[in-house]
Amino acid sequence: MKDNQKDTCNFQEVMVIRKKYPQLQAIDQMTSDWIVNENDKNLLEDYFKQQAENADTI
Numbered sequence: 001m002k003d004n005q006k007d008t009c010n011f012q013e014v015m016v017i018r019k020k021y022p023q024l025q026a027i028d029q030m031t032s033d034w035i036v037n038e039n040d041k042n043l044l045e046d047y048f049k050q051q052a053e054n055a056d057t058i
Contacts, residue, residue, distance in 0.1 A: 018024050
């Protein structure tokens with residue numbers, strides 16, 4: 001089976017599952033505005049630094 005045929009098969013399987021379980025669409029809607037951007041790395045660094053300060057690690 002070619003890769004693109006395999007991808008199409010997987011896509012069709014996913015669509016069947018989505019129709020069977022509509023709650024998955026709700027999860028998509030809740031997470032649709034989540035994006036990964038350059039700021040995320042800085043936010044994580046700040047978070048872990050603050051956690052370390054709170055625990056008196058640094």
